[in-house]
Amino acid sequence: MCRLTLSDLPEVFVPFPALRSNKGKLVFYNKNLNFNLSEAELLSRYNYTTSLTNFDTDSIIGKKIFFAERYGGDGILNNGGGGRCGFDGIFHLKGLGTNQLVGARPRDAYGNSHGNGFLSLDVAIYESIWGEIINVALPYGATRAAAVIDLDEDFEEPDQTLPRGLLVRMPAVRPAHFIRAVYFKEKSLAT
Incomplete structure (x- = not known):
């Protein structure tokens, strides 16, 4: 039986840059996944963001290209797929900030959730x-996390302030990868 992996679907990927910061710390490291990266190596490879809200330029220590995933289905509003996620060929990083798959809509129309690209630490x-x-409960398993990173900054939602985190997880092919995002309209980029 041939098992399809996310890397087998290059047509769903859209490249975008992210910046590495020297801030942030691991708060969860899944030793049970056996992925051959130490805690320090994992933090070094996945402590990235596209949004430097509270980071100063001295905090930026590198740049990396991630890939946003195009997908569709209901529940993504007018986004074109994973607007706050990036894939580097090994892990899927959630919460690193917006990419070009966040649809053109007023941010206040739905609150900040999913429009700002952030993920709360909790x-x-x-x-x-x-x-x-x-x-453990399902016969075919689930998408498991390799780590959780505390970015050591807060972000504002309409009714609260939340600590910002990153979720480093195993990549997965989902049915949504084969569905069009029919309401997606790309933001026009100012030049």
Whole structure:
């Protein structure tokens, strides 16, 4: 049986740059995945963001190209896929900030959620816990987290301030990769 991997779908990828910061720390490291990266190596390879809200230029220590995934389905509003996620060929990084798959809509229309590209630290931890539980409970497993990174900065939602995190997880092919994002309209980029 041939198993399809995310890397087998190059037509869904859109490249975008992200900046590495020297801020941030691991708050969860999944030793049970055996992925041959130490905690320091994982932090070095995945402590990236496209949005430098509270970072000064001295905090930027590198640049890396990630790939946003085009996909469709309901529940993504007018986005063209993973507007706050990036894939580097090994892991999927969630919460690193916006990319060009965030649709053109007023941010206030739906609150900041998914429009700002951020992920709260508590949701990143929650997803990693549930991934482990579901992996044991279901016969075909689940998408598991390799790590959670605390970016050591907060962001504003309409009704609260939240700590910002990154979720480093295993990549997965989903049915949504084969569905068009019919409401997606790309933001026009100012030059």
